[in-house]
Amino acid sequence: GDSVTQMEGPVTLSEEAFLTINCTYTATGYPSLFWYVQYPGEGLQLLLKATKADDKGSNKGFEATYRKETTSFHLEKGSVQVSDSAVYFCALSDQRWGKSTFGDGTTLTVKP
């Protein structure tokens, strides 16, 4: 079945540091890929998405590129802020059936 493997956390960075959270996937067919962010006690917020190979999703300074050859969708941000502290989930969605498979989540803490 489909699976998503995320870089283990937690990740602690200083403000303005560069962020990378690795994500690789296994899927049949051609899934859509997503990054979600979850703040403490809240639901999921879609951060960015890509629906086909070589697409780049971007939002709020975060970027991720759908790499079919390496089955990866790594999340990057050039300069993190304290307000970016949250749990980040990489996920794929089966385009035919719509159900989502999530990675284990990576907790990011950004210190001033």
Place this chain on the structure above:
Amino acid sequence: GAVVSQHPSWVICKSGTSVKIECRSLDFQATTMFWYRQFPKQSLMLMATSNEGSKATYEQGVEKDKFLINHASLTLSTLTVTSAHPEDSSFYICSARGDKLDTEAFFGQGTRLTVV
């Protein structure tokens, strides 16, 4: 954009009682809805998939008699946790998808259930 609303956002109930959680698509018709469960500091696990007008399909290990799912209309699905126990305490999140292929599913804000 597509909005999915979940209600309530949090609920506390006594052991042995039942709790109903609603998931509504506000601005589109959701032919398929998904229910996920998230334990503290863990990822989301799919519990079941429901299609409007038909029985839900449960993932392996999920008790269908305990987690009753109803998807009676194109904008509403409900999850009822029957005879709740403290181990059912969790964060439950729904997502909804329209009827076109290649469309993404949109997530509700989640419901935190605490059984005391």
